[in-house]
Amino acid sequence: MTSLLTIEGLTKAYPGVVANDDVTFAIAPGEVHALLGENGAGKSTLVKMIYGLVRPDAGQMTLHRQPFSPSKPSEARARGVAMVFQHFSLFEALSVAENVALGMEDPPPQRQLARRIRDVSEAYGLPLDPDRLVGDLSAGERQRVEIIRCLLQDPKLLIMDEPTSVLTPQEVEVLFKTLRTLAAEGTAILYISHKLDEIRTLCDGATVLRLGRVVGSCNPREKSASELAEMMVGSALKPPARDGAEPGEIVLDVTGLSVKSANPFGTSLKNIHFTVRAGEVLGIGGVAGNGQDELLAALSGEARAVPEAVKFQGRPVGHLGPNERRVLGILSAPEERLGHAAAPDMSLTENALLTGAIREGLTRGGFLRWDAAEDFARRIVKEFDVRTPGVSNVARALSGGNLQKFVIGREVLQRPDVLVVNQPTWGVDASAAAAIRQALLDLAARGTAVICISQDLDELMEISDRFAALNGGRLTARRPAKGLTVEEIGMMMGGAHDMEPPAQTAPEVRHVEA
Amino acid sequence: MLRLEKRPVPSRFWTIMTPVVAVVATMVAGGLLFAFLGKDPVAAIRTIFWDPIFSEFAWYYRAQLLVKAAPLILIALGLSLGFRAGIWNIGAEGQYIVGAITGAAVGLAFYPLDAWYIFPLMILAGALGGWAWAMIPALLKIRFGTNEILVSLMLVYVAEQLLAKMSLGLLKNPDGHGFPGSRNFQEYPSAHNVELIEGTGMHGGVLAGFIAVIAAYVLLNRHILGYQIRLTGQSARAARFAGVRPKLLVAFCLGTSGALAGLAGLFEVAGPAGQITIDFNVGYGFTAIIVAFLGRLHPVGILLAGLLMALTYVGGEIAQANLRLPAAAIQAFQGMLLFFLLGFDVLANYRIRPIKREVA
Numbered sequence: 001m002t003s004l005l006t007i008e009g010l011t012k013a014y015p016g017v018v019a020n021d022d023v024t025f026a027i028a029p030g031e032v033h034a035l036l037g038e039n040g041a042g043k044s045t046l047v048k049m050i051y052g053l054v055r056p057d058a059g060q061m062t063l064h065r066q067p068f069s070p071s072k073p074s075e076a077r078a079r080g081v082a083m084v085f086q087h088f089s090l091f092e093a094l095s096v097a098e099n100v101a102l103g104m105e106d107p108p109p110q111r112q113l114a115r116r117i118r119d120v121s122e123a124y125g126l127p128l129d130p131d132r133l134v135g136d137l138s139a140g141e142r143q144r145v146e147i148i149r150c151l152l153q154d155p156k157l158l159i160m161d162e163p164t165s166v167l168t169p170q171e172v173e174v175l176f177k178t179l180r181t182l183a184a185e186g187t188a189i190l191y192i193s194h195k196l197d198e199i200r201t202l203c204d205g206a207t208v209l210r211l212g213r214v215v216g217s218c219n220p221r222e223k224s225a226s227e228l229a230e231m232m233v234g235s236a237l238k239p240p241a242r243d244g245a246e247p248g249e250i251v252l253d254v255t256g257l258s259v260k261s262a263n264p265f266g267t268s269l270k271n272i273h274f275t276v277r278a279g280e281v282l283g284i285g286g287v288a289g290n291g292q293d294e295l296l297a298a299l300s301g302e303a304r305a306v307p308e309a310v311k312f313q314g315r316p317v318g319h320l321g322p323n324e325r326r327v328l329g330i331l332s333a334p335e336e337r338l339g340h341a342a343a344p345d346m347s348l349t350e351n352a353l354l355t356g357a358i359r360e361g362l363t364r365g366g367f368l369r370w371d372a373a374e375d376f377a378r379r380i381v382k383e384f385d386v387r388t389p390g391v392s393n394v395a396r397a398l399s400g401g402n403l404q405k406f407v408i409g410r411e412v413l414q415r416p417d418v419l420v421v422n423q424p425t426w427g428v429d430a431s432a433a434a435a436i437r438q439a440l441l442d443l444a445a446r447g448t449a450v451i452c453i454s455q456d457l458d459e460l461m462e463i464s465d466r467f468a469a470l471n472g473g474r475l476t477a478r479r480p481a482k483g484l485t486v487e488e489i490g491m492m493m494g495g496a497h498d499m500e501p502p503a504q505t506a507p508e509v510r511h512v513e514a
Numbered sequence: 515m516l517r518l519e520k521r522p523v524p525s526r527f528w529t530i531m532t533p534v535v536a537v538v539a540t541m542v543a544g545g546l547l548f549a550f551l552g553k554d555p556v557a558a559i560r561t562i563f564w565d566p567i568f569s570e571f572a573w574y575y576r577a578q579l580l581v582k583a584a585p586l587i588l589i590a591l592g593l594s595l596g597f598r599a600g601i602w603n604i605g606a607e608g609q610y611i612v613g614a615i616t617g618a619a620v621g622l623a624f625y626p627l628d629a630w631y632i633f634p635l636m637i638l639a640g641a642l643g644g645w646a647w648a649m650i651p652a653l654l655k656i657r658f659g660t661n662e663i664l665v666s667l668m669l670v671y672v673a674e675q676l677l678a679k680m681s682l683g684l685l686k687n688p689d690g691h692g693f694p695g696s697r698n699f700q701e702y703p704s705a706h707n708v709e710l711i712e713g714t715g716m717h718g719g720v721l722a723g724f725i726a727v728i729a730a731y732v733l734l735n736r737h738i739l740g741y742q743i744r745l746t747g748q749s750a751r752a753a754r755f756a757g758v759r760p761k762l763l764v765a766f767c768l769g770t771s772g773a774l775a776g777l778a779g780l781f782e783v784a785g786p787a788g789q790i791t792i793d794f795n796v797g798y799g800f801t802a803i804i805v806a807f808l809g810r811l812h813p814v815g816i817l818l819a820g821l822l823m824a825l826t827y828v829g830g831e832i833a834q835a836n837l838r839l840p841a842a843a844i845q846a847f848q849g850m851l852l853f854f855l856l857g858f859d860v861l862a863n864y865r866i867r868p869i870k871r872e873v874a
Contacts, residue, residue: 302754323757339749346748353741354756363738370736 004029004188005050005068005157010059012045018212019045022059025207025217027157032179032189034199034220036232037209038430043192046209047159050190051083052076063157074105080156084146084163092135092265099134100149120151124178135265139166139288147178158182159190164198165455166288169490176202194232194430195458196225208232233430247465248278251449252299252330252418253311257318259298267291267473269298274468274478276418276449281440283464283481284453286493291473292453293335296422299451300332301325312418326358329417333407335426335453337400341407344396348388351395352377352410359414376413384409385435401432408436412443419443422453437463457489469493518864528862533808533819536854543854544847553837561837562829562847575828577715581786582827584719585610585778587820589802591723591730592771594811598734599746601767605651605666606775607799608673609644613776614783615680616643618696618790621705622685625697632704636780637718644776645769647673652768656761662768670799678792685790696790699783707785719781723820726774730813743767775799804852823848 003026010023020042027033037043048054050061052070061068063079070076073083090099097114101107108116114130121128126144134142143166150158160179164172179189179202193199199206199220206220208231216231223231257272269291276282286292297303299310300322307316312328320328334340342351353373357363362373377391384405388398395403404424411419424440425433441463444450453470454460460467464481471494479492541563545555566575589606596603603609617640624632651665685696699706707718734740746753746763754760778798787794805823809815830844 300755301757321757321759322755326757334755336751340751340755343745343748343752346745350741350745354745354752357738357756366738367736368738368741 002065003027004031004064006062007046007050008060008062010046010049010056010061012049012054012056020049020056021212023209023212023214024059025214027188027190027205029156029188030183030186031205032183032191032203034203034206035190035192035209036194036196036199036206036220036228038194038232041209041232042212043209044161045212047083047161047190047192050076050157051081051159077105077153077155080154081159082150082153082155082157083159084143084150084161086161086163086165088142088146090134090142090145093133095131095133096128096137096145097130099145100130100152103149104152116152117148120148124151124181125174126178138290140168140171143167143175147175151182155187157188157190159192161192162194163191164193164195168287168493169457169486171287172198196220196228196232199228200225210234247280248447249313250275251278251313252276252451253314254299255309255311257298257305257309259294259303259305261291261294261473262297262303267294269294270473272475274475276451278417278447278449279444280465281444281450281452281463282478283460283467284451284470284475285457285460285467285489286453286455286470288455290470290494292422292455292470294473295470295475296332296334296420296453299330299418299420300334301330323358326355326414329415330420331355331359331411331414331416331418332420333411333422333424335422337403337407338396342395342403345394347377347394348381348386348391348398348406349374349377351406352380352391355410356414380406380409380413383413384439401428404428405432405436408439412439415446416443416448418449418451420451420453423455424452425454425456425459433459457486467492516866516868518860519867520864521862525862525865528858529810532858532862533810533815533855535858536808536851537822539854539858540847540851543850547843547846547850548839551839551843553839558833558837558839561833562826564829565832566825566828573713575832577713578828579821579824580715580720581717581824583820583824584717584723585782585798586802586805586823587723587817588719588726588778588781589771589775589799590805590809590816590820591726591813592774593802594806594809594813594816595730595733595743596767596771597747597806598811599743599763599767600750601764602663603648603651603666603768603771604663604803605648605668605670605673605799606771606802607795607797608666608670609647609772609775610779610782610799611670611673611677611795612647612779613640613644613773614779614787614794615677615685615790616640616646616776617780618699618783619680619685621699621702621784622697624705625702628704630704633707633718633784636705636784637777640776640780641773642776644779645773647776648768648772649765652765655764655768662764666768674795677790677794681790681792681794687789694792698789699785700788705784707781709785717781717785719778719785722777722781723817727813727817730816734813739766775802801848804848804855807852808855823851826851 006026008024010020012020023046035043045054049056052073052075055071068079097110097117100117101113107113117130126147128141128144128148134145143163163175167175183189191203203220206218207214208216210232220228253275255273257269259269261268267290294303298305301320302322305318307319309318311317312330317325317328338344343354353362356376360376362369362376374391380386381388381391386402386406388402408424424436437459440450440452452460452463461481466478467481467484468478469476469492476492541559545559548558549555566572566579589610593603593606617636620639621632621636647669650669651662654660654665655662681694681696687695687697710716710721742753742758742763745756746758783790783794801823805816805819809819826848833839834841834844
């Protein structure tokens with residue numbers, strides 16, 4: 001078979017880093033081709049060049065044996081290249097059809113468009129009601145909006161950037177079915193991921209990138225996951241080690257916690273129950289937007305509840321604010337690094353003060369002890385291997401992984417009794433992620449109760465003693481993490497939700513439920 | 515073609531240079547304005563910027579400089595605290611008026627008693643008056659989520675009505691032969707805000723201004739409250755996470771800026787102005803907004819910006835008198851300063867890059 005897209009010697013350098021170095025590979029029509037690599041391996045830069053968002057410094061591409069060098073995405077789209085981004089560009093206050101129309105060069109009338117959306121969604125098994133507000137949709141449904149937006153252009157090459165990071169296992173199945181249908185019709189799919197099992201079930205070919213270079217290509221079905229991982233990382237990663245200490249007393253006891261979300265499109269917490277023991281790691285899974293942010297806020301003290309809803313060592317604390325809880329030993333690290341866990345334009349020293357002022361004694365009579373704050377920041381940088389020229393650097397100058405190590409380190413070093421983290425390794429490279437997970441396990445081994453909210457199931461299975469899932473603001477019962485199957489996890493995450501045909505998921509249903 | 519590109523880190527150079535460039539640009543554009551009005555632009559600019567400090571009557575003007583700068587600096591310092599946290603008190607003019615009224619009222623209530631404690635009590639009353647006036651938008655914002663910009667601004671006009679009422683009624687000089695306005699504090703030593711050093715313009719308000727600069731510097735750089743103010747301005751979400759109580763911060767920032775504006779009003783009414791009159795306020799409360807931004811919301815910057823703005827006031831008056839420039843032209847000139855400052859401010863966070871055609 002002749003190839004649809006060939007890439008030869010693509011190179012792109014940014015100041016200080018070569019994002020892509022002499023990258024060469026080809027995709028055939030109807031092929032599902034995986035682009036595999038760690039964060040920072042150059043996957044994003046490469047697809048941005050194919051999609052016309054970035055111009056290469058050297059090298060050439062051919063599409064249908066014609067030279068292909070798009071200077072903007074609309075040129076790429078005109079040639080039949082479509083892309084579904086990891087982060088959606090949708091307006092929550094508009095309907096599905098309106099959102100789709102916004103992305104089109106020449107949108108048809110709404111009614112006609114709605115019909116086409118229905119047709120395509122039925123043809124490819126992606127249930128979606130064009131009249132619903134995007135704000136009411138789950139992450140999986142939002143992704144369908146993006147996919148259908150692409151399919152309406154009848155693409156020859158569909159690029160998907162980490163599409164499953166927001167999906168439940170069951171939703172992943174639906175997506176894969178759709179992608180296989182597309183491939184059978186001759187559409188080539190460039191599938192970007194670092195999840196090896198997915199790639200092994202879905203893809204026909206794989207190109208592995210490391211530090212901007214192609215380090216191998218293979219048929220992923222013929223390789224084991226660990227072989228692929230070694231190609232990707234360059235060496236075998238050792239999984240975090242932990243000792244199986246018995247959990248101690250119940251430290252945190254949450255009963256009947258209900259908190260209304262401050263955000264109109266947020267998810268309110270409904271009657272949440274759980275307990276965590278000293279030295280235990282409770283993993284909380286769930287698809288994004290099911291109450292993760294709200295749960296963190298309710299535990300950190302940013303959102304208040306009735307006193308009895310949260311008990312710390314038997315003492316009601318639901319009404320206390322963040323600093324009062326810090327005094328007691330309840331610390332937290334939110335998901336959003338810049339603008340929530342850290343202030344972007346403040347130095348690391350100032351960011352060390354952000355949560356460390358009280359427990360580390362960084363103030364005296366209200367006056368700041370800058371030298372002590374600087375020492376604390378230095379200690380975090382040293383013990384958590386944060387790569388930065390110095391602690392006077394501003395937070396937003398750090399890479400995501402380094403800032404995340406700083407944020408987690410800041411809390412861990414304060415010796416919490418309870419630590420709540422949300423997405424601790426989101427967008428962090430594998431070695432930093434391993435370090436963070438190890439730090440959480442070490443903390444638990446020293447007797448801290450750790451609550452890890454995450455959308456990364458592998459992560460949760462790796463570090464959790466017990467597992468529960470958030471779904472629509474409710475928390476399932478906790479189950480021992482050992483021995484849980486993917487199907488069981490999927491069911492816990494509410495895997496069945498959003499899988500019905502569109503007519504049954506009309507907005508009214510949700511309101512009744514709420 | 516040119517385009518703006520966000521800098522990874524704000525440029526220190528441009529953060530400091532922006533006010534300087536803005537002043538130069540104001541001189542150029544102002545010069546053009548004066549030229550269109552048929553005046554010699556060089557002479558006009560020299561009159562505004564040079565004469566108050568170096569001409570033969572400079573001994574008088576220099577004192578005026580401090581007198582004009584003191585209320586600007588006091589008010590701008592207070593405003594800058596709120597501005598740093600994203601709390602916008604636009605009504606300092608009203609707080610200035612109310613502070614003057616309450617402070618003057620306390621002084622007049624003791625007339626003609628001669629006692630050392632009268633002036634300190636007036637200072638207290640002035641600060642309290644301004645504080646109370648600013649707490650109106652603060653409480654409305656805290657309780658009902660109203661917009662402090664609108665409420666504080668509207669309260670300026672209420673304060674002006676109050677001022678007119680007071681100078682025609684309650685506070686009117688009983689021995690004033692029916693003329694509007696209160697007794698003159700310059701004739702009541704116990705309540706007079708005297709020059710601390712004869713002939714320098716150095717009155718109590720100037721001293722208070724200098725103290726406030728130091729206090730604001732310490733607050734912002736050495737105290738947890740100043741840290742919380744800066745954190746809130748950067749990211750309200752991070753601030754809440756750090757345990758900042760947004761409502762308390764609103765009350766603190768608005769209250770403090772109101773108190774400082776009230777102090778400025780008291781020192782003005784008991785000193786340079788001398789009495790409560792219908793036209794007592796001359797817009798210090800609004801000009802202080804320019805001063806706050808011109809000084810980059812930094813205490814030392816505000817000190818310098820206040821002096822510079824006072825210079826344009828004093829110089830503007832000389833230009834009006836000597837060159838017959840219309841008052842509106844001087845006001846436009848001062849407005850240009852803010853305009854250019856905000857315009858050039860972009861350079862601190864962005865750089866201008868030519869759009870180059872990339873080679874395929």
